[in-house]
Amino acid sequence: MKNTVPQALEINTVSESKIGQVDFENLNFGNIFTDHMFVCDYANGKWQTPKIVPYGPLTMDPSARVFHYGQAVFEGMKAYKDDNGDTFLFRPDENFNRINKSAERLAIPEFPEDYFFEGLNALLKLENDWIKPGFGNSLYIRPFVIATQASVSASEADEYKFMIICSPAQSYYSGDVSVLVAEKFSRSASGGFGYAKAAGNYAGQFYPTNLAKEQGYQQVIWTDSNAHEYMEEAGTMNVFFRVNDTLLTAPVSDRILDGVTRKSLIAIAEKEGYKVDVRPVKVSEIVEAAKNGSLKEIFGAGTAAVVSPVKAFGYKGEHYELEKQENSYAAHFKKALMDIQYNKTEDTFGWRYKV
Numbered sequence: 001m002k003n004t005v006p007q008a009l010e011i012n013t014v015s016e017s018k019i020g021q022v023d024f025e026n027l028n029f030g031n032i033f034t035d036h037m038f039v040c041d042y043a044n045g046k047w048q049t050p051k052i053v054p055y056g057p058l059t060m061d062p063s064a065r066v067f068h069y070g071q072a073v074f075e076g077m078k079a080y081k082d083d084n085g086d087t088f089l090f091r092p093d094e095n096f097n098r099i100n101k102s103a104e105r106l107a108i109p110e111f112p113e114d115y116f117f118e119g120l121n122a123l124l125k126l127e128n129d130w131i132k133p134g135f136g137n138s139l140y141i142r143p144f145v146i147a148t149q150a151s152v153s154a155s156e157a158d159e160y161k162f163m164i165i166c167s168p169a170q171s172y173y174s175g176d177v178s179v180l181v182a183e184k185f186s187r188s189a190s191g192g193f194g195y196a197k198a199a200g201n202y203a204g205q206f207y208p209t210n211l212a213k214e215q216g217y218q219q220v221i222w223t224d225s226n227a228h229e230y231m232e233e234a235g236t237m238n239v240f241f242r243v244n245d246t247l248l249t250a251p252v253s254d255r256i257l258d259g260v261t262r263k264s265l266i267a268i269a270e271k272e273g274y275k276v277d278v279r280p281v282k283v284s285e286i287v288e289a290a291k292n293g294s295l296k297e298i299f300g301a302g303t304a305a306v307v308s309p310v311k312a313f314g315y316k317g318e319h320y321e322l323e324k325q326e327n328s329y330a331a332h333f334k335k336a337l338m339d340i341q342y343n344k345t346e347d348t349f350g351w352r353y354k355v
């Protein structure tokens, strides 16, 4: 990542920071935003001058296509500060590539790499005080693109906004979760855009997740849309199963998001000599493993919670509890990954990016 500010980047800073009003000990995830935001408009067939401006509301025409056709994609990444006050991103090239992959599927123009990295770098330097040191503290970074063109005609827009907003986040542990394996609903379908971080994928999850909550489950394990036979993702995370000492996880596909945490955990596990089997995981084999005691752990993997252990799952009216493991893989891999993110260990994979 280059450390220079691009010639074109315009920076307009706030006269007074609102950081003094923020209680960093009691942050609710995703509710507080930093002083500035990055904005770049697409018009006349090209991305215009990128800008960093004070954080604030947008004014848009009510007919802007994002409101009607959901032409919107986003990313989720974090900046971490080590004990020396240095700031790092974790594999930001993966997020950059993925937002353009998502954009392509939603017929949104590709965003230039230098605008992204130089804009992000400048924004993070401005917001340095918002990135708190301490294991688990981070600055959550939300890049997104929306179709702003005023028109309700059902086709792709020719005007967009690419933006980056940032929200300070604390380490949080909401307890081990119970999940319901989907028998009817799907978050994505073959030939669809489940692999894209497209806004509509998330809107479609809320209703089935609410139904699962009514049954006492916090999240849904999404299964394949064809026959609901295979385990695919857990809520907004990729999902791993530990059967005896083997880690199982589904291969990515057009229905599954290619998670940065997922691929990093697989790489760490393989390097450390764990058995990792990346293959379609049948619901029936996990139910069987739960019954015969070989299912030791289930955990979700994603940027927000890193690793999120599952304590029980429901399927076809049955409830399966998992026994608490002494030396859980979930805890081991969470620490291994966070040690890299917070510069507490050697980065043998070359994943850390110093801001």
Ligand SMILES: Cc1ncc(COP(=O)(O)O)c(C=O)c1O
Pocket: 076, 197, 233, 235, 236, 237, 238, 257, 258, 259, 260, 261, 262, 301, 302, 303, 304
């Ligand atoms: C549907 C879905 N699956 C998996 C993930 C995990 O991806 P990552 O590890 O890149 O955060 C996310 C995002 O966090 C997601 O939205």
